[in-house]
Amino acid sequence: MEAMSGKYAIESSDADEATVTLLDDPDFDLWKAGLILVRKENNGWCLYGEKARLQVERVKRNAKFWWDFPESELRERLAVYIDLRAVLPVTRFNISDSAHVLRNDDGKIVLRVNLTSLVDETGDNGRLFVEFVPLRGYHKELKTVVEQLGLLLSMQLDSESLHAKVKHSGFAPQINAKKKAFGISADESVEESVRQMSLAMLEVARANEQGILDDIDTEFLHQYRVSLRKTRSLVNLMKKAFPPELHLKLKTLLAQLAGKTNDLRDMDVFLLSRDYYQQMLPENFNKGFDQLFGFIAKDREKARKQVNASFKDAAHDKAFEEVIALLQQRPVFCNGFARQPVKQAAQKKILKRYQKIGLLGEQINDDTPDHEVHELRIECKKLRYMMEFFAELFPKKRIRDLLKTLKKLQTILGDFNDYSVQKEFLAEYGKTHGKSVELAAAINGLIAVLHQKQIQERAKVQQAFSVFNQQEVTNEFNELFGLIDSREEKA
């Protein structure tokens, strides 16, 4: 400070010093949004944004989800950015803030200077940040001081936020970039593409295993399952790309890997939706409701231990390694389909699936049996996966728009299905745990509400399908996935 003050007198406040822990979720969602979440030694938390800073005190120990925090703006903001993810310590640093004023001969403040020093946990990397707060009518004094320091414009941070400072101190989190594309090309063979894509998705599944073992949050398991499910779907939808015996092996192994986690995911979904279920029942059902969720929480713990044990079992690694080894083998090109350019094959498959959905959907009215509605849902899901798998081979915006239209129909079909799954789950629970009257009442109450909701959702199906089945949508499907691509012809 003395170096810059020159002819001015300095007055300094005591430094505000703290060792803080920086936390973020596994995807670094806060960091990516330009936010910094820190926990102080007294268990007070602070979320730093571009300018504002949100604070909460007296947070319970081991808080990691947004719902662990007391009602506050900080909690609301966290909910937006981390959603279902947990925040974990990433690094620690020492932060020290001090404010200084420079006064002229009259004792008038001519410049305010804020100093922030950041030192990382090793103590080796430190940075000092100087913020000049210019005062109206005293720009000359600012200029003099800045010149005295020999500060160059190139050293300026573009933001005064803590995020900018932490970044400038050299903190660079290892963000696993979510791959938006598989990197396949239109002319690559079907077999090669499918092998490559499956391996990429299995890699994601494996990367989530440790998070499941550590029980950090429910998203690790969710992403593990999504990756495996998509791999299975791809392998099954394109099964002709493999010799039958190879396909069977892949299919069996993948089912084995995914199946072990079904129970745990079911419990997770129920526990995450606790508030949603609670508001379905009047207050006098609370006792039974609490019993129900108490049982589910216990069963979840059992299921988690089973998953952990199975992951640690040598057979688990072996199954994974076997699938990966099989997919890494050189392509065998057992038939013409396996050798086909992948874009052409995808077009054909997508269009065929779309046409099948058209035929199925047109037969559906308000009296159609439920299993036919479920069949439509499954076909829609397959179509969605196919379009997403091969999206990079088609114009981005057009695929996105079609997916949007498809998703609207899928939401209704999906909700319709979820209500039956939930009903069945609860009914099964009633049978196995149904000792108390209150519990039975809560379960039956929930089933009744879910049933009503399902009926309401069912009534929307026909209308939703007719929106999806419009001529415009059909035309777009034909144009994008029809084998004779008018654009390419012209080119």
Added chain:
Amino acid sequence: MKVVSCYSIKGGVGKTATSVNLAYMAAADGYRTLLVDLDPQGASSFYFRVKPAKKQRGKRLINASQSLFKQIKASDFDNLDVIPAHMSFRHFDNLLGQLKKSNNRLSKTFDKLSKEYDLIVLDCPPTISYLSEAVFTASDVIFVPVIPTTLSERTYEQLLAFFKKNDFPKKRIVPFFSMVQAQKSLHKSTMKNMKNRYARFLKTELPFSADVENMGEHRTPIGEFAKHRPANKAYLALWKEMEKKIKRS
């Protein structure tokens, strides 16, 4: 944006101390405040330790508004800026004269001021001059400190007469007692008389106080060095009353 002035024909009545503390308290309450020191003696500039920029030669009127902006200086307190006393304020009366009229080339200056400030406080020189007439026109409220003595009573009457003669709205004048020594019977009887005759007096009476005199030594508003002293409490009460008047004006 509201414009208020502290005015008295008579000097040494606590006018500058009132301007300084009023501006300081308004700023502390969140009003973006600009104190304009119109008194060539520059006492309120001195209290805030600001000096005018050097070499301000008399420029043509069109530039007066620009040079006015260049004169604005940040005080040591949030929300409070000061225009220090300066000889070039012989132009300022012209600016003030235009303040209430729209549709002229200076109105832009005041548009700009009104975007930046909620309150402008004018600390006026103790004379009746062409400058004070401009101040009377421009001000929403004119606060007048009155020492409860016979002589002050006379000057207050002179002010009222001047307003009547020149057709200024008398309603804008808000007097209050200043430098009151409660033990003096003359002060007591004068206050009683004047309150009976003029209903517009504010309730708060500023006591005669060494703390106020010490402002000159500390060169800062009284709230900074004598926060818990009676004089500061009186200024706070006065500001609260003034705030109501300003809001209603």
